[in-house]
Amino acid sequence: MTVRIVVIGVGYLGITHAACMAELGHEVLGVDVDEAKIEQLREGTVPLYEPGLSRMLRRHLAEGRLRFTTSYADAAEFGDVHFLCVGTPQRDGSDSADLSFVEAAVHALAAELTGPALVVGKCTVPVGTAARLARTVRRSAPGADLAWNPEFLREGRAVDDTLKPDRLVFGAESRAALDLLHAVYSLPIAAGTPVISTNFATAELVKAAANAFLATKVSFINAMAEICEATGADVVELARALGYDGRIGHRYLRPGLGFGGGCLPKDIRAFRARAQELGAHRTLEFLREVDAINLRRRHRLVRLAAEQCGGLGGRRVAVLGASFKPESDDVRDSPALYVAAAVQGEGAQVTVYDPKAIANARRHSPGLRYAGSARAAAAGADLVLHLTEWKEFQEIDPAELSPVVGMRAIVDGRNALDPLRWRAAGWTYRALGRP
Known part of the structure; x- marks a missing residue:
């Protein structure tokens, strides 16, 4: 069954969802107030x-299955199902989510709806938001309904995660709402x-x-990595042993620089802030320490880099990675860029290379230097920092990199390189949580 679908908000989530809904055979209209972005997408540029x-996206544009507009009136006339894919950033000066974009989109759409329609939330919102938005939709558009269908996309694998x-x-x-979602x-x-x-x-x-x-x-x-550093244990071997326990599993049990990104x-x-608003402030207090452990890894990596060099002042440092994770050009809250800036703040001359994220990194951190390849970034370096686990970096031959660096020293912030291979090539290899 073909459904006429509107996707409101064409950021990372919205563009992916719109293209994938067309891939599933539906007619799709993407909507955003950013005219420049809409024009870019109409031309087939993501x-x-x-x-x-x-x-x-280009294939479905060419076939006419996917279109883009800035008009909520056109969206209301076209769509049977309207997916809300707008951002919910952290509110300035608070841990709470900023719902202003969601609320603006709902009000703009509801004001144009004249017949039956289903509005579907996909963005991450504090619990209780959907019930409130449902009242808004039904009050403004009596023939409309609301449902919530959360997204579980992983950047770098978002297309497969949707399809x-x-x-x-x-x-x-x-x-009726469930039946429509089953059809979609x-x-x-x-x-x-x-x-x-x-x-x-x-x-x-x-x-x-x-x-x-x-x-x-x-x-x-990563907390276990701190214990390993204090005891001489190896956190990679510890994680491997833990992962064989069926109650724990290997997935995402990789020690290193920690998580980042825009989500x-x-x-x-925001989850912890919402628990406080609900009077359950102690229930999720452990998430404060989860956040703190994650941020401590970044500071520890900077200290490890300084230990490796005997101080960072005047040193030349190559940083491999700028995106917060591989297979993405997203640099929002990137641990790699955080460390690069912190190392430069300690007096080092830093040069960054990333396979896909250089343009975004330049906009985010214009004070850093950038190179067009790992080899160029490493030229004359006293230290190489591996901070985003791109496959390209894992495949580097350390023997081939040796002639261009000033000192053969590497700190693996992601525990993704083979230490035996690097040491065999004459490099000093250090990593978080490893002796």
């Missing part, structure tokens, strides 16, 4: 890097994707709880 996304999700969560109050996702459901139909609050909490659990798992192994840090802070 303003971000996500594997497979550009090709898919082949590991689960679908539908928060709805009517059978009929292909993934037919392929065996589990569906959890629940109420608004549970649907909102699924995403918040998933992020909190993931952040806790990452910070747990996970601000989402766990």
Whole structure:
């Protein structure tokens, strides 16, 4: 069944969702108030890097299945289902989520709706938001309904996560809303994707709880790295041993520089802030330490770099990585750029290379130097810092890099390189949580 779908907000989530809905066979209209971005997308240019996304978007534009507009009136006339994919950033001066973009989008759309329609939230919001927005929609557009369908995208794998999700969560109050959502996702459901139909609050909490659990798992192994550094134990071997326990598992139990990006840090802070608003302030207090452990890893990496060099003042340092994770050009709250700036603040001359994120890194951190290759970044370096685990960096031959550096010394901030291989090539190899 083909459904006419509107995607409101064409940032990272919205562009991906719009293109993937077209891939699932629906007619899709993307909406945003940013005229420059809409024009860019109409021309087939995606303003971000996500594997497979550009090709898919251009194909559906050419076939006429996907279009973009700045008009909410056109969206209201066109769509049967309207997905809210706008941002929910951290509010200035607070840990709470800023819902102004969500509320503005709902009000703008509801004012134009004249017949039956389903508004579906996908963005991460504090629990209780959907119920309030449902009242707004029904008051402004009596024929409309609201549901919540949280996203679980991983940057770098977002296309597959949309087309082949590991689960679908539908928060709805009517059978008609659930039926429409089943029609939208009929292909993934037919392929065996589990569906959890629940109420608004549970649907909102699924995403918040998933992020909190993931952040806790990452910070747990990084806390163990601190213990390993104090005892001479090896955190990589510890993580490997823990991962064989079926109750724990290997996934995301990788010690290193910690998490970043535009979602996970601000989402766990907003979750804790919402618990405080609900009077359950002690319940999620552990997330404060999860956040603190994560940030401590960045400071520890800077100290490890200084230890390796006998001080950073006047040193030349090559930084491999700028994006917060591989297969993405996203530099929001990037641990790599944080460390690069901190090392430069200690008096080092820093040169950064990243396979995809250089343009965004230049805008975010214009005071750093940038290079067009790992080899160019490492030229004359007293120290190399590996801070984003791109496959390209893992495949570097240390023997080939040796002639261009000033000193053969590397700090692996992601525990993703082979220490035996680097040491065999005459390099001094150091890493977080390893002797």
